[in-house]
Amino acid sequence: xxxxxxxxxxxxxxxxxxxxxxxxxxxxxxxxxxxxxxxxxxxxxxxxxxxxxxxxxxxxxxxxxxxxxxxxxxxxxxxxxxxxxxxxxxxxxxxxxxxxxxxxxxxxxxxxxxxxxxxxxxxxxxxxxxxxxxxxxxxxxxxxxxxxxxxxxxxxxxxxxxxxxxxxxxxxxxxxxxxxxxxxxx
Amino acid sequence: xxxxxxxxxxxxxxxxxxxxxxxxxxxxxxxxxxxxxxxxxxxxxxxxxxxxxxxxxxxxxxxxxxxxxxxxxxxxxxxxxxxxxxxxxxxxxxxxxxxxxxxxxxxxxxxxxxxxxxxxxxxxxxxxxxxxxxxxxxxxxxxxxxxxxxxxxxxxxxxxxxxxxxxxxxxxxxxxxxxxxxxxxxxxxxxxxxxxxxxxxxxxxxxxxxxxxxxxxxxxxxxxxxxxxxxxxxxxxxxxxxxxxxxxxxxxxxxxxxxxxxxxxxxxxxxxxxxxxxxxxxxxxxxxxxxxxxxxxxxxxxxxxxxxxxxxxxxxxxxxxxxxxxxxxxxxxxxxxxxxxxxxxxxxxxxxxxxxxxxxxxxxxxxxxxxxxxxxxxxxxxxxxxxxxxxxxxxxxxxxxxxxxxxxxxxxxxxxxxxxxxxxxxxxxxxx
Numbered sequence: 001x002x003x004x005x006x007x008x009x010x011x012x013x014x015x016x017x018x019x020x021x022x023x024x025x026x027x028x029x030x031x032x033x034x035x036x037x038x039x040x041x042x043x044x045x046x047x048x049x050x051x052x053x054x055x056x057x058x059x060x061x062x063x064x065x066x067x068x069x070x071x072x073x074x075x076x077x078x079x080x081x082x083x084x085x086x087x088x089x090x091x092x093x094x095x096x097x098x099x100x101x102x103x104x105x106x107x108x109x110x111x112x113x114x115x116x117x118x119x120x121x122x123x124x125x126x127x128x129x130x131x132x133x134x135x136x137x138x139x140x141x142x143x144x145x146x147x148x149x150x151x152x153x154x155x156x157x158x159x160x161x162x163x164x165x166x167x168x169x170x171x172x173x174x175x176x177x178x179x180x181x182x183x184x185x186x
Numbered sequence: 187x188x189x190x191x192x193x194x195x196x197x198x199x200x201x202x203x204x205x206x207x208x209x210x211x212x213x214x215x216x217x218x219x220x221x222x223x224x225x226x227x228x229x230x231x232x233x234x235x236x237x238x239x240x241x242x243x244x245x246x247x248x249x250x251x252x253x254x255x256x257x258x259x260x261x262x263x264x265x266x267x268x269x270x271x272x273x274x275x276x277x278x279x280x281x282x283x284x285x286x287x288x289x290x291x292x293x294x295x296x297x298x299x300x301x302x303x304x305x306x307x308x309x310x311x312x313x314x315x316x317x318x319x320x321x322x323x324x325x326x327x328x329x330x331x332x333x334x335x336x337x338x339x340x341x342x343x344x345x346x347x348x349x350x351x352x353x354x355x356x357x358x359x360x361x362x363x364x365x366x367x368x369x370x371x372x373x374x375x376x377x378x379x380x381x382x383x384x385x386x387x388x389x390x391x392x393x394x395x396x397x398x399x400x401x402x403x404x405x406x407x408x409x410x411x412x413x414x415x416x417x418x419x420x421x422x423x424x425x426x427x428x429x430x431x432x433x434x435x436x437x438x439x440x441x442x443x444x445x446x447x448x449x450x451x452x453x454x455x456x457x458x459x460x461x462x463x464x465x466x467x468x469x470x471x472x473x474x475x476x477x478x479x480x481x482x483x484x485x486x487x488x489x490x491x492x493x494x495x496x497x498x499x500x501x502x503x504x505x506x507x508x509x510x511x512x513x514x515x516x517x518x519x520x521x522x523x524x525x526x527x528x529x530x531x532x533x534x535x536x537x538x539x540x541x542x543x544x545x546x547x548x549x550x551x552x553x554x555x556x557x558x559x560x561x562x563x564x565x566x567x568x569x570x571x572x573x574x575x576x577x578x579x580x581x582x583x584x585x586x587x588x589x590x591x592x593x594x595x596x597x598x599x600x601x602x603x604x605x606x607x608x609x610x611x612x613x614x615x616x617x618x
Contacts, residue, residue, distance in 0.1 A: 005332055006278070006279070008328070008332055009274075009275070009278060009332045009333070012325075012328045012329065012332060013271045013274075013275070015325065016267060016271070016298055016301075016325050016326075017264070017267065017268075017271075019302070019321070019325060020263060020264070020267075020301050020302055020305040023302075023305050023306075023309070023311065024260055024263075024305055024308075024309070027309035027311065048248075048315060048318075049248075049315075050244055050248060050299060050300075050303045050315075050318065051247075051248060051303045051306050051307050051318070052247070052248030052249060052250045052303075052307060053248075053250065054310075123312045124310065124312055125312060126310055126311075126312050127310050128250055128306075128307040128308075128310055129250060129252065130249065130250045130251070130252045131248070131249050131250060133252070164309055164310070165310040176252050
């Protein structure tokens, strides 16, 4: 009985190690082999009791006009991507089921649709930041966007429907560096 | 050994109440009991230490060390987990004492949370807080049985309650179905604990925590209508009847969270149901079949326990608290015929419950239960003054009467206790 318990205990320990290891492997694989896209966004700062402070990213890309009626649809939506002339991500097509196209796609959640426009929330909307920088990130980006034409975007790697948010940039400057400069000035 | 007892022993020997031999036996008994104490204290401090250091690691991780390279952070993510696993393996394989097992298991549970936190943070992995908690709980739930750790049970119970609240009470308002499975996961361990270590501290603590968790969570399974009142009434009925099982009833009341929470909850819910608005709304409400089924579940479970108590002849005499949920359930099914009869009968039911509590209090010579019964009646009267147009003189007289009731019943109980004390020890009559 004790031998069985020991084996079971080691199986659980292995699972405890494997789950985060698998998470890391999957994310690293996307970062290395995935295609990168830039999504225009605006950050706000909430807190998670265990994972720390993060900024929530409100993406400009949150709806798409289609030919079919999406009224009352609620669930996953497959968002197929392309890029515009400036290199920012834009939607090429959307679907309720996966399509047989060789294009990058993201699985987003869709709620409260009406008519032929489909609304969706991109899943990579959390960016964890240092506890002293998250709030200033929100303030600095808001100030920058109000005063100038600075663009805030999230750099996202996409592969096989899964996406990893690598970093957030303000006019090609990583947000951490941008906040550092903002804090030095204030 | 208790200093009071230590001082009393020579006096008792001198007064020839006990022999010196008996005094020696008493001393030896308490000394043996005290020897077990340091170990218990060591366990408590060990668990507290593990809990604090585990939470400390989580907080340090939550700071987010953005100056550190990603690879290094990833390696650090596994540090607390591996330390927790090594400590648990050591205490399990070497069959170390309770203090080791409990401390290492508590640390391991928190370390799992810390590792997932850090991984999510490094890669900005999306997901709600409830999803994060669910993964954490699933990865640590087997430790309860494998390491036989009581502190893990408590942490598990807290985490599943938090998970259900986060999912059910926040803006998403989803029903936390996984909670039911994760709660059921604890039951076999809890039953074993109750059978093997009935009088242990942990069994007593779990007798409170276990019923408290579904009380907190039940609201997430309701859609907020009047049925939620009934659902809670069913749950409190279930808890009260569970508290009547010999396993719990034979324990001190302070160790029987089922009876206390069941009784308090039943009284509170019934007090709300004595207002007319509940029954007026009930006539207008309409429900889906799913809502009705969900509401029926605690009712049915309470009914099953009640039938079991009767079949096994564990019910001595009639106790209205055990049946209150059935009476209100039956009244609710007649709400199509109007509300007046339901309002009147619920008021009578609450008043009768108060009287029952007074009777139980006198029977058990318990001031707490006696005054609890009086409090039920007082609150009922106070509630009726909100929705009735009785004049001030009448209200004043009723309050004076209830006040006198408090005084006389407590006096009667005091007299009864004195009478019993005199019968047990007639000598004290001379001193009275």
